Amino acid sequence: MALNYIWIGFFLVAFAVAAVRAVVTGDLQVFTEIVNATFTAARTGFEISIGLTGILALWLGIMRIGERGGVIAAFARVAAPLFGKLFPEVPKNHPVVGSMFMNFSANLLGLDNAATPIGLGVMKELQAMNPHKDTASNPMIMFMAINASGLTLIPITILMYRAQLGAANPADVFIPILLATLTSTLVAITLVALRQRINLWDRHILIPLAVVLAFVAGMIVLFRTVDREVLSTYATAISNVLLVCVIAGFIIAGVRKRINVYDAFIDGAKEGFKTAIKIIPYLIAILVGIGVFRASGAMDYLIDGVKALVSTLGMDSEWVGALPTMLMKPLSGSGARGMMIDAMTHYGPDSLVGRLSCIVQGSTDTTFYVIALYFGSIAVKKIRYILSYSLLADLAGLIASVFLVYAFFG
Numbered sequence: 001m002a003l004n005y006i007w008i009g010f011f012l013v014a015f016a017v018a019a020v021r022a023v024v025t026g027d028l029q030v031f032t033e034i035v036n037a038t039f040t041a042a043r044t045g046f047e048i049s050i051g052l053t054g055i056l057a058l059w060l061g062i063m064r065i066g067e068r069g070g071v072i073a074a075f076a077r078v079a080a081p082l083f084g085k086l087f088p089e090v091p092k093n094h095p096v097v098g099s100m101f102m103n104f105s106a107n108l109l110g111l112d113n114a115a116t117p118i119g120l121g122v123m124k125e126l127q128a129m130n131p132h133k134d135t136a137s138n139p140m141i142m143f144m145a146i147n148a149s150g151l152t153l154i155p156i157t158i159l160m161y162r163a164q165l166g167a168a169n170p171a172d173v174f175i176p177i178l179l180a181t182l183t184s185t186l187v188a189i190t191l192v193a194l195r196q197r198i199n200l201w202d203r204h205i206l207i208p209l210a211v212v213l214a215f216v217a218g219m220i221v222l223f224r225t226v227d228r229e230v231l232s233t234y235a236t237a238i239s240n241v242l243l244v245c246v247i248a249g250f251i252i253a254g255v256r257k258r259i260n261v262y263d264a265f266i267d268g269a270k271e272g273f274k275t276a277i278k279i280i281p282y283l284i285a286i287l288v289g290i291g292v293f294r295a296s297g298a299m300d301y302l303i304d305g306v307k308a309l310v311s312t313l314g315m316d317s318e319w320v321g322a323l324p325t326m327l328m329k330p331l332s333g334s335g336a337r338g339m340m341i342d343a344m345t346h347y348g349p350d351s352l353v354g355r356l357s358c359i360v361q362g363s364t365d366t367t368f369y370v371i372a373l374y375f376g377s378i379a380v381k382k383i384r385y386i387l388s389y390s391l392l393a394d395l396a397g398l399i400a401s402v403f404l405v406y407a408f409f410g
Contacts, residue, residue, distance in 0.1 A: 006328075006335060010289035014296035021297060033295040041291030045284035048341065049277075051164050057272035062250050063105075064268025065261055069254035073098060081204040086189070087139045088198065089129075096125040100143060107151055107365075119147060120377050127378040135382040136375065138196050141389075142189075144374060148390040149188040149397070150365035152181045158358050161341060167349035176355075176404040177362035182212060184364045184397030191389045286338040290324075294342065299324065319402050321346075321353035325360045326401075330367040330394050337361065356405040363397035 018030045083090075083097050090096060103118040122143060130137040136144075155177050162170035186209070193200050200206065254261040293299055302324075307317040325339040343357035367390045375383055 007285065007289045010293040013298050014292045017296040017298045017301070030296060034292050037291035037295035038288050041287040042284050044341070044345070045287040045338075046280060048161070048164060049280040049283050051160070053273055053277070057269035060272035061265035061268035062247055064271075065254045065259075065264045066105075066250040067102070068259045068264045069250060069257045069261075071250055071253045082208050085202050085204045086142055086193070086198065089137065090126075090139050091129075094125075094129075096122055099125060104146065104151070107147065115147075116373070119143075119374060123374050123378050127380070134380060136380050136384050136386060140375075140380070141384060141386045142192050142196070144371060144386050145188040145192045145390055145393065146185060147374070148365050148367045148370050148386075149185040149393045150181055150363065151185040152177060152362050155358075155362040157337075158340075158362050161337075162344070162349050162358060165341070165344045165349045167344075167354075170349075172408075173355050173358045173362070176359045176401070176408050179404055180359055180363035180397050180400045182215075183400040184393045186212065187396040188390060188393035191392060192386075195385060195389070283338065286335050287341065290335075290338050290342050294346070316406075318352050319356055319405065321351075322356040322360055325357040326398050329360055329364060329398075330391065336366065352405060352409055355409050356401060359401040359405055360398060363401045364394045367391060367394055 014034065018034060021027045021030050079101050080093070080097060083100065084092060087097075087100075099118060099122045103115050103122055107115045123140065126137060126140050126143065127133065130140070155174070158173070158177065159170045162173070189209075190200065192198075193205075198205075200209070251261055254264060290299075303320055306323055307320045310317040310320055322343055325336055325343060328339045329336040340357040340361045344351075344354040347353040349355075349358075367387070371383060371387060371390065375381075
């Protein structure tokens, strides 16, 4: 519903601005620009969606090999001690733990469309053990907080968009995205744990969190001491190594398990193809809305206004070009994706704004959409404090994104 209002709002504001421009300045060319923007945006949306077909088919195929090869189950066993502490009300060795891990794994690999159906299954299983069916349980809230924080290890889709739009090094935003999404996730987990009185000092929680914090600290030290061009090269190399390791590891696991690796890949790839086709109308719709909004001049007025305010406060205002992506991210994944693509197209994929839009896109998930979808699927009406806590985590991720884009590319 929120996206419906947003989409309508794009057109209404664009038409209002165009009308004012036509009456006040006599600029009738704006209507031609709006019409041209609709056709251009529709073509761009279709071309990008088709370009994503291969990458989605590849990664859903690889995920299916990992599932059948036992990799996901093995990871679930490794994560059981941590999950047992973060979700103390879930019975030990309950099957939902494995489903949670599969959902988190898909998110870690940047496969949002693969994570969603698994996440809906998790909510259904958690609802089965929920004594108050209309109210969110503690395990649901923790699960949703982690999901809404958007923890991503390998932002495949973002890297693919950057490659398609001509970025010199599509993977150079990998480490900034990782650091931003870690910030958001750590804030989300901490807030919910404090509210639910989960002991974060328990060794099963403290050790993994300490490892994460040590990693983040190491990255901060690295970018403070290493030349930015060298750091960009490191980010690209690390990303590529991780991608190769994931693919090789899943395939080797499948071979050791004696499954038909090829058939498993094909089954997953078919799902990837279907997913890519499904997103075409949604991406076209949001890109057309954004295109009309920008062609009317409304986007420029909004950005210029915020830039003036930021400059008045004595701050650098270059990052403001990514503001539309920031504002859209908690509301709609497809909307934020469209804003990100629009920013890279307008400013360039290797510009500070283009890179910041990508980092913002990978830093958190679509909080309003995820909460509405997941709780709506099980008819939970009382969501308690999850929305406010998730938005605080989003804010932490957005602030971290601005800091990181200047640290790495400023």
